[in-house]
Structures are given as structure tokens and as C-alpha cells.
Amino acid sequence: MRIGVLTGGGDCPGLNAVIRAVVRKGVSTYGHEFVGFRDGWRGPLEGLTRPLGIPEVRGILPRGGTILGSSRTNPFKIEGGVERIKANLADHGIDALIAIGGEDTLGVATKLDELGVNVVGVPKTIDNDLGATDYTFGFDTAVNIAMEAIDRLHTTAESHHRTLVVEVMGRHAGWIALHAGLAGGANVILLPERNFDIDQVAAYVEKRFQTQYSPIIVVSEGAMPLEGQMVLQNQEKDAFGHVRLGGIGQWLAGEIEERTGKEARTVVLGHIQRGGTPTAFDRVLATRFGLHAIDAAHDGDFGTMVALRGTDIVRVPLAEATRELKTVPVERYTEAEVFFG
Amino acid sequence: MRIGVLTGGGDCPGLNAVIRAVVRKGVSTYGHEFVGFRDGWRGPLEGLTRPLGIPEVRGILPRGGTILGSSRTNPFKIEGGVERIKANLADHGIDALIAIGGEDTLGVATKLDELGVNVVGVPKTIDNDLGATDYTFGFDTAVNIAMEAIDRLHTTAESHHRTLVVEVMGRHAGWIALHAGLAGGANVILLPERNFDIDQVAAYVEKRFQTQYSPIIVVSEGAMPLEGQMVLQNQEKDAFGHVRLGGIGQWLAGEIEERTGKEARTVVLGHIQRGGTPTAFDRVLATRFGLHAIDAAHDGDFGTMVALRGTDIVRVPLAEATRELKTVPVERYTEAEVFFG
């Protein structure tokens, strides 16, 4: 078989580990040949390829990012996009595609599968919000980076009797905030799943200042206060109604300073959460996803996606990946509230 | 309720996170009081306690080790041990015990439960070899430490065209070797679950030297070669038949040097695998174990142990913890073999 591989969407630690596992097993166990498509769906759309064999995947396991490049190109939004993809796949003699990506990338994969393209999906989202799998790779790395930042901030908060607000990724789901907040010993954790009461947050902060320690608040970039608590100009919100200018973290710090009369500062972790070398958990998960994805392709089991269930890698229908967003359930949030204040 | 807490066996990153979660939730949600028993079962045996409340658990979440101390004391091997434990628990007005430990510690807990002591168990083994739970805390930290060491050794191996053998923990189960080896891109992984053929290992090493890269072998301390391949004096093996003097890693390096004519060196990671600050995965798992253990104690659900199943924390009978060792199944080992050589 001749197999194309592509990576789409935001980068995520572990993408290279998937690519390496796919190629290593494909070549050595099954004798497959590989073509690397560059920059997500733009690769098959525009016929952009790069060689992909054992030599190309040597040494990439510990590296963040993706040697194939990525993009958010959606061929279904481009006139004649699907036809061009089919033509390019035929030109390169591709028997099957392995598409590694999140909701958008796998959404395209699902539709192409329905149109007769042989696709196997590998789920990827740093936010861990795909319903079909227990975990996605990249998430553990992001949580560890955020936790290490929180560990560092504890000492600076205590030395200066100030509140520190840490804004982490998570536009629609608060998994990174929940896990990093629990792991870092945050005093308040705020998620997109539940609008927070800024008065309650200020009360937690005051309570914490009564100990010798200082408060750390972890907030998802997509978290929002209760209706009416945030008075902002229209242009300061983005299309989702999220705060743009300075972000929710900066808004929170301002409100807390005002209500407590004590300094508050914000750190926005941003892109350092998604770059760099993956943790062991993510390298093992990504490697296993890769090994099972190439098995599925070899078996001709197209239209499927690999997923983690407990400690097992299973195959599920591709459509499941995008069926529903996996948000933090209320019992997981309640579980964490015991540490608030 | 008045609840005793103890930690037994080898130390493990995450023990303090369990203790903190138990106390934080016990005090703030249920109004429990706590007594810390020192040094595992020696604490209740000899009446050694230390105060355990909110102030004592502040700041311990990121710390390795256990603030309660540990030991391998087994009260069932001590004349009148059980009676002394019961008397001391009565003296301190203890309604229930939370015992955090591995096979031995929970084995004692199981027997005490049968003798009428109210016990809830929390599983702990850095080796990840308890059958009743998907993962134990400490394991992820150990794997990451081993992986980082392997990452470092790759460059030194390549610069000198030599084989590096990394000996990791795992006397009876090869989980650390398997995960660290996969995550670190090892060329051979050797586990206690399957005796290895030293000639095959040397062949993998030779094959690797044909690339520009150099071989890294990850070996569990309990791995052994095929019958007859290791010719040693009796006194060089310990009670389990494992190599003592210098360990299996050193033996392997010697054999590989001899067979390949190229330098081989050994690194024994030893105790650095089990000390220090836990990873986010372990802090979250340990924290959740603690929260659910205190729930079980509060519910009077004694003789149980908390366990991870998928992403849920569940309660299982204490006896399950020690029923059988969870070794690496053959399919997980086969999955990894694609990377050998």
C-alpha cells in the first residue's frame, strides 16, 4: 500500500510521535510506502508533499510540532476542493490517508470518507475535548507546563502578598484549567463550562489572604463571569462573546484588585503550552495511536479513528470524533471545589 | 469521625498529595479530625503519631516523599502486633484508618479489616503492578524521569558510537521499562515478563550501529536472560534469582561489549526514579484518590480501596489489590517490538 499522512489544526506535542510510529510499523511490518502531505489539508489540495520514510522519522520522537507542517485549510470551503484532493491522491498513487487532527481536520476526513476516500483518523486536541477518546495526546504536556508555571508563581505570590491569575488554554472546555489547577494547588479554578460569580471569587481570595499564603487563580481563556458582571464595550468581545482585549485573566486581576485592595497580576501562558517536547504520557499515547492507525489502514478498516478507552486503544467510527464536545462534567468540577478559597 | 492516616512501603511521588486531599476534604466537608500515624504500620503498632490538620498539609502537594514517614513493618509478623494496633487505635479514639501503600501495606489492611478494624485503602506502587487499578500514582513520575535520562543518553551514545544500557525499576513487572523505553525511543526493551535471548539483543545492537545512531537498551532490574545464558556464581544472585553484583544492566553491558567489540556503558537510575516532585498526572490521580478515599470512610464503606477505571475513580474490595500482580501483557510487548533494532 501507498499511504499519505497529514497533520492539521493547531500544533500539539506528540504529532511527530504519531508520524514516526505510523511509518516505522508501516515500513517494517507491512512494507507500506509513505507520502507526507504538507500543511494539513492544503497538502493534498495543492499537491504539496515531502518524502516520508524511516530516515525522515529518525530522531523526531522527542520533538514538538510536526515535521509535516500544519494549517487550518478546509477543502470543503474551496470551490472544487474535494475534486482536486481526489485528483492529487490519484496522481500520487495514494491508497489510504492517515489524517491526524482535531474536530476540523477530522470533520473533513469524515466527509471525505463518505465520498469514497480511504481515511483513518488520529484524534488530536490539546484541549482534551473530543468525546470519543478518554484522552488526547498533547493535553498531558500542556497540563504539566501550566502546573510548573503555577508552582513557580506560588513563591512570588507569597513573597508579595498578591493574587496571581494564570490564564490557560481552553476556549470551550476547561480540562487544562481543571487538571493544572488541581495539580498546582490553585485556590480557585474557573472554566468555560460554568459562568463564575466574581463576588464569590473575591471572597475566596480574601479567605486565602487570611492564611500566610497568597491566592492563585487558574482560569480558562473561555471562562466568563455571570451575566451582567462584565461591563465592556462591544468591540472588546470576539465572535464567541469572549473578552478580547487583554483576555479574561487581565479582566479578573483588575476586578480582584478593586475588590480586595491588594495587588493582582496576570500571566497568560499562551503558546508555550503547546510547544516543545512531549511528556512520557503523550509520547506513549501518540506512539500507540500511530501503531494502531497503521494497523487499521492495513486492515482496510477505513472511516475509523483510533481512541483510548481505559488502557486500550480501540477503533471507533470517524464521525464520533466530532459528534459532541467533551466538556468537564459537573461532578469533576464539584470534586475540585473542596480546594477553593 | 476521628480518622488515622498512614503511608507504608517504598516512597512514591504523590503520597503527600493523597494525604492533603484526605485532610482537606475530611476537615472542610465532613468535619473529621485526623491523626497522622508515623512510619507505616509501625505508627499504630507503637503509638507513634503526629498532628495532622489543615496547617500540616499546606504546601505539601508538590513535595515528593511522605510527611508521615514510611516503613516496611508488618504487624502480623510481630508477636501480639494486631492486639497492640487495636489498643493504640482505641487509645487515640480512631474510628477509621486510611492506609496508603502497596501490596504489603494493603495486605495488612485487608487482614485487619477482616479482624474488625475499619480500613479504607489507597493503592500505591511506583511499578504500576496492582491489578485492581488502571494506574497507580508515582508511576508516571518515574517514567518521565527515566525518559528524560534516556533523552540525555541518546546524544552521548551517538557522539561515542557506544551502546548505553539503562537499568530501571521493576522487579516483577516491566511497566516502567516498557513506557520509558517507548517514550525514550529505546532500541531494545527487556522486561521481567519474558526472558531475553542475549544473542538477539546483540543482533539488534549490531543492526542499530549500521545506522548513524547508537543503541539504547532499557532493562528492568528484574529482567533475566534465557536459561543458561548467564553463568554466574551463586552468591551473585539474590533470593529471587536476580543478579545482585552490579545488576543485570552491568552484566548486559559486559556481554554486549564482548559480542560487538564496541564500548557499552550502564546507567542504573535507582532512587532518583522515586523521589522528587510528582508530575501533573500523578498529582491529579493522587488527589482524586484522596478525595474518594475520605468519601468512602465517611460513608462507612470499609474494606474497600479506591481505584482508577478509565477516567473514573471507583471503589473495589481491598482484597482485590493483592489478588494478582498486573504484569505487562504479551500484546503490549509485541506492540513495542516494532521499534527494536
Add this chain to the structure above:
Amino acid sequence: MRIGVLTGGGDCPGLNAVIRAVVRKGVSTYGHEFVGFRDGWRGPLEGLTRPLGIPEVRGILPRGGTILGSSRTNPFKIEGGVERIKANLADHGIDALIAIGGEDTLGVATKLDELGVNVVGVPKTIDNDLGATDYTFGFDTAVNIAMEAIDRLHTTAESHHRTLVVEVMGRHAGWIALHAGLAGGANVILLPERNFDIDQVAAYVEKRFQTQYSPIIVVSEGAMPLEGQMVLQNQEKDAFGHVRLGGIGQWLAGEIEERTGKEARTVVLGHIQRGGTPTAFDRVLATRFGLHAIDAAHDGDFGTMVALRGTDIVRVPLAEATRELKTVPVERYTEAEVFFG
């Protein structure tokens, strides 16, 4: 002797290492007694103390922040401040003060010394901009944290063909940007010492995009473009003329996007640069500073400050610390320019 210790100004990894070394040597070698003054000069001003002996300094070596707390209180700006300090020192029977801090804290120390207070200074600035010493502790830690962030960002930049701007600390001196930029392999480094030409920066970015790699720009928070290149509203600059709203990093990213037509993103490292466990370099330097400061106090060599010269710790007049800001010399910047573009 009875010796007071205080830490002032922004927190900095290594403060606790100084405190520990002062107390360990003072008690065990000289038999001194210690009083900890809390929150910088506010401590002696308001008579706020905490116990400070061998037990209090156990385990603090690896901890960031300062167990004594800090503040920016300046007693010379407070009516009767100096008299209150003298009275409080007399009340606590203090023979000498060890003041650990930066320009402001040591400026106060210098004036108090002239007014007859026995003071020994220990220099501290994360920005490494004190003229009297080769290095200050905290700087190496900040540079390593920034370097690790840049390492992570390389992969994300490459995967998405975008420019990443990393804004680091350094309001008046560019040492952190220079060292982190050199260590992280940045393509452009921008310092407060030299106004940059935004057109030249855009040219470097374009040049970098011609390789397969993507540009990383490291910029000190205090760096500024050439006169006239930044057109902003007055309220967007702070008292120093620095950009406030979003910072210089965000401004740069906007300009680069506009000029290159390719995405650019900013990461502001902020407080994570100054918190957390110190590097070995900083722990050793801080420890040696502490050991030599207590020697100076014991010798009655007041009005002095410890400083690093080559590999030696020496004593210099306190006034030297604040005499002039140590900025990045032009030859060090020129040395780095070979890597630009």
C-alpha cells in the same frame, strides 16, 4: 552579635539561599543570634519580625521567593521613618543588619549606613544590572526559564510558519533578552539599550522565512523602536514612555503581521521568570553571598556589599551598588547580531 535580616524589592530565586547561608554560618561558626524582619524595610519600620534560626532555614534552599516576605517600602519617604527604624532596631537589640535587595533596597541601606546604622548589603536583581558585581543571583534562573520557553516556541513557530515574539523582563537593561535570545537561538534580539528599526526587524523576519524555519524575536519589555515608528495614543505609554497597553511584544507582533502578511503571535513571560526553584548557579552564588555577608558583619566591616568578581566573592562599598546601572555594552550586542535574520 544579634543580627537582623531583611529582603526588599521584587522577589528573585536565591533569596532563601542567602538567608539560609547567613543563618547557618552565623549560628554555627560565630554564635550569632538572628531576627527576621518582615516585608523589606517595612519590617524594621513597623517592628514586624519573625523568628530566624537553624530550624526556620531548614529546607528553604531550593525554594523560590523569600520566607521573610518583601515590599517596596522606602523609610526615607515616610515622615520620621529613619527614627522609627533606629528605635525598632534598638528595641530588638540589633547590632547589625543584613539587607538583601536591589537598587532601591541598597539605596536605603547606603543612607542608613551614613546615618550610623550597621549594614551589610547583598545585591539582588533579576535583571543583572548592578554595576558592582559580575552577576546577581536570580538572573541565571530567569534566563533558563526564558530559554526553555523559546525552545518550546521553535516547534510551534515552524509548524505554523508564523513569527513568535517573546517578551522578557528588562525595563532598563537587556541582559535577560540577550542571554535568553543567544541561548534559545532567537533570530532577532531587541534591547532597551538601543532603539530598533522596525523595518530592519521585518527584513530579518522575511529573510528567516526563506529558510524552512520560522522566526523567533526576543524583546525586553523596555525596548523601543526608533523615534516616530510607534504611533500611539498618549495614554498607551507609561511614565517611562514605555508602551503599556499590551506591551511592546504585542505592538511588534502587530507590525510584523502587517509588514510580512504572515501571522505573528506574542508570549509575555511575565512573573514565571522570577518565581520557583533557583538553578544551581544561582543557589551557589546566593549561598556564597550569604556566607561572605555574615563574615563581613562579623568583622564589623559595615557599609559594604558582597559582590562577584570572576570566581571570587569580594567586598565593595555599598554606595557602588547604586552608582550606575550596568547595561549591555555595545560589543556584546554586536557579538550577538551575527545570528540575526
Add this chain to the structure above:
Amino acid sequence: MRIGVLTGGGDCPGLNAVIRAVVRKGVSTYGHEFVGFRDGWRGPLEGLTRPLGIPEVRGILPRGGTILGSSRTNPFKIEGGVERIKANLADHGIDALIAIGGEDTLGVATKLDELGVNVVGVPKTIDNDLGATDYTFGFDTAVNIAMEAIDRLHTTAESHHRTLVVEVMGRHAGWIALHAGLAGGANVILLPERNFDIDQVAAYVEKRFQTQYSPIIVVSEGAMPLEGQMVLQNQEKDAFGHVRLGGIGQWLAGEIEERTGKEARTVVLGHIQRGGTPTAFDRVLATRFGLHAIDAAHDGDFGTMVALRGTDIVRVPLAEATRELKTVPVERYTEAEVFFG
């Protein structure tokens, strides 16, 4: 000019940073061409080369090891070795050599310089024991790795009331032990520079056990007890009289167990101290060494070596590198003793 580059001796974090800086500045500033000689002096001896230009040095800054490979080959110990080197350099049109290495590599460079070969040296020793320079790169990385291991071991020592012995590199000089011991808060530090009294060490251990904390001993691999205290078979010592079998760390642990009646364990850090990504200090130092070495070559200032003096890079005669071993001076050791016990 056409310039050859080689790296010799044990690998060391920062070698690639030197190579990169040499090539980047040589090509872009001076228009030099480069030839990479492989595996130390074996390269020019046997004419083994690899291409070395801007593309080859991209991305190598953060990587440990050396892309050129290394060896301990000494052409002066090989019949006709010098002549073959001269012939090969002529064949490749080499105008000058940049030799990066330690005592042995630079010793060869010094002799070749005297025989008319144009050489510039760059000092490299992870042990930091070259007299001509304040610091060598690689040392700071090794110290940080050892310190992190000690940090981890503290918690395991405390949880089990046991002594932990950490054996670090340093056959002839104790710099790594001194700095890692100071940074890690060791209770005893033992160096090759001064034979230790095992009874005194045991006394320190006993004293430490009287606190709640447990002892950590850091020992250089080349440290030795007082005459007569170590009773071993001849075959257990190597050519230098150092203990072979199990090393000095293992011997120490045995003696301490016997004298204190409490468990003692040894960790030998070994090769993980010299592999992997360099710290910022080492990347900056190595980069600056490279930039100044290519300047020296361009200036025709042969027979020199770059060196660090305070914060400046200077040129010194090559012969100085090997004139004398820089051991730990007695005052630095005495300074550290305040923390013993």
C-alpha cells in the same frame, strides 16, 4: 579561508553550540568555508570528513553531544600519525583547524601547533578543571543535573530515615561535587582534593539523623578515604588507585550502614551528567567561545585558545590549557564545610 573543525574527548553539552557559532560567524561575517572532521583526531588522521555549513548547523544549538562525533585517538601515539594529519589537511585544502576538546585533545593541538599546523583551541571539560579559564561549558549542565537528582533524593531519604550517597563525576577535581553539593544542600561533600576520614563522615551522618531530616552525601568518583581506611583486594582498584568494583559511593554506603546501623543507599549518576540539552549558561558560554575562536582563526592568531575571564572572552596560549589541573582550592572547600553534618 578553509577551516577544519573537530571535537575530541568525552562528550559535553555545548559542543554543538560551539560548532554552530564558529560556522555561522565564519560563513556570514568572514566568508570562510568549513570541513567537519569526524571523531576527534581520528578525522584528520584518516581523512574522515562530513559537510559543515549553515544548513548542517541549523537546529543543533539545544542538542547535547556533537554532530561531528568524538574519540580519544592520539595521533602522536600512532606511527606516522602527524605526517598523515598534515597530508590530509593539505589534501582538503585546510588553512586552519579549530580543535574543541579537553586536556588530551588540546595537548595534541599544542604539539601540532609547534609543528606548524595552524590551530585555535576551544577548551572543553565537564569537570571544569582547566586552569586557563574561569569556567568550561558543560560543567553548569552537569551540576544542574546532579542538583536535580539530589533534590529528588532528599524526599526519599527523609521518608525512609536512610542515608543516600550520590556519586558524581570528577576523577581528579571535585568541582561538580562541590557545586552540586552546595546547590543541593548536601550534608557532606567529599572531593579528590582531600582524603576524607570515614569516622568523621559517620559522625556527620549521626548528627544529621538527630534532626528530622536525613543525610545526603555527595562524593566525587575520585574521592578516597584516609590511608588505611579502605581495605580492599588489589583487583578492586584501577590504575589510579581508585576503587573500581561498585565505586567509592558503594563503598561509602556500606561503611555508613555498618557504623550507624541505619540503611544507606548509593546512586551513581554516571553518563546522564554529560548528555542532553545544555543549560543557558553553557549555551551562551559555548556560543561565545565559538564566536571568539573563529575571530582568532580569521586574525591568524594561531596557537591560542579562547578562555573566560570574569565576563570576558580572552585568548591565551594553547599550552596554558594543559599546564596545570585546576583543583578545588582549600578555601572553597572550607567555605562549604559550614553546611556539613
